[in-house]
Amino acid sequence: MPVPELRPRDLLVKVAACGLNPVDTKVRSKKTDATLTEPKVMGYDGAGVVERVGADCSLFKVGDKVYFAGAIDRQGSNAEFVAIDERIVGHMPKTLSVTAAAAQPLVLLTAWEGLVEGLGLTAFNPANQGKRLLILPGGGGVGSYVIQLAARVFGLEVIATASRPESADACKGLGATHVINHREPLQPQLKKLGIESVNFIYNAFDTKVYFDQYADIAAPLGKIVSIVETDAPLPMTKLMSKKVSFAWEFMFTRPMFGVDQGFQGFILNEGAKLIDTGMLKLPQVKALPFDVKSIREAHLEQESGKVIGKIVLTREAGEVGTFAPGSRV
């Protein structure tokens, strides 16, 4: 692949590691009538070093270590170089290797935006006290950050869902007060815990399948945010008498429409501080070598839906391996 052309606010980043996400496999499998005029480079998450800056760049300089989640309508990070708008890039957490850093941006942004915008939460707000959030499922990359941000920054009681003991353990380790099983009906499990309703629901799995259950367990004036699209229309009026709101979180909206992109740079920079101080622990990371065989393996594993934490492809031979939740990699 040729080195990409830079737009005025683009950085050229030499990619040292890239993170995998469910969106990668969704984009790969998407049927389209369009004929591609150039090969589509997959991958969004990445970390590396700024190699060159565009004419109007002001936030980074050559040599800066950066991490980013990218834009869905541009070429991706599964390449040697990526061109990316500096407004959606963050300075890499100082305490992380590039391999660990490459796993964080997309899930950190998705969790943060979903909590702040979709659920309207504000940090250190006494009104959050005693309120409950359900995250379904808690074991993935997004769930890992939702649990931690909700419990530590927003001060909520967190109920995570998991279907396997190792995921349940991971959720508890990150700050979930309760873990229930999303393969069983939710309401009876909550009732057993003495929980009548939840104020906030973060849905990261199947919006259509869980919608009716969410309508039942949501508290009056509750809020739901979801990151999973559905072909099925939703029976929204079930949310009306309790006045429950519904929002989408889609990390790519800002770069796609060119709206308020600086909020993403802000989240990545603030998130790096929370990581460096130990306030946010990392999800489990499984790092594979940065080659075609690994990409195929990673996509298959991602499609299985059983990934705990995150998968990363890395050019750092010494960083290949699986790192437990919270470890610095």
Next chain:
Amino acid sequence: MPVPELRPRDLLVKVAACGLNPVDTKVRSKKTDATLTEPKVMGYDGAGVVERVGADCSLFKVGDKVYFAGAIDRQGSNAEFVAIDERIVGHMPKTLSVTAAAAQPLVLLTAWEGLVEGLGLTAFNPANQGKRLLILPGGGGVGSYVIQLAARVFGLEVIATASRPESADACKGLGATHVINHREPLQPQLKKLGIESVNFIYNAFDTKVYFDQYADIAAPLGKIVSIVETDAPLPMTKLMSKKVSFAWEFMFTRPMFGVDQGFQGFILNEGAKLIDTGMLKLPQVKALPFDVKSIREAHLEQESGKVIGKIVLTREAGEVGTFAPGSRV
């Protein structure tokens, strides 16, 4: 009807006038399998004088003039006396007659809650500058307050919809910058005005019918609030790529679930100040005598869907008549 029993936080109010709303006719026509154990008293909006206070009341005293929108699961205001929780009652605006006051609470609460909670707006916030709100339709009671609050308190550019010249005039008189026709496709009319998209949509008509159009005209990160239920499921994923949220406004949620009821008393008291200082003008009011014949006439007119402003039944013989928007009655 016997004088109702008081709960500890109830006021007994002698009703001088009561306001009609679309919800009255919806409740009347609702088919139900339940057998009523006592006659259902219709009506929610009302104004009158506190006749007695419950054991735990602290916010009002006997003789206070009050206005209120009531609770959907209790007996209504089309009666001589109504029992109502003091937390959802406000002190009547000092500059209004009881007839004018009785027309305000339900629409004021619905507009205010919808804007503040459903659309997440905060007053005097510089971030609102240059943002646009569409209210469909603008001519009714709710629309009248949405236009004024959005334009004057939240500082938005307001586009109202109307299908008749007299409604369009009313909308402009209340602060709408533009008026378009909701019987014609919305997007081409907006484009003619040079408007690509709107940040906020307040839907007070038919949620299902307008949903697809809203998905098209909503700006990225936009918000929709609706007050009209629908049997049809909604194609919510159309809102995803732009990350547009959807919320319900239902004024009866708070009293029905006993949640945060004091916010309604707050809105009615603050709203009274805005009315008394002239910051909020009243919708047009048509006042009929407080008798069974008028109730029937008012319900028929409400069902026609062509009411501009509000219909009130009043016991004050001198206040029967139609009062133009903004007049004090």
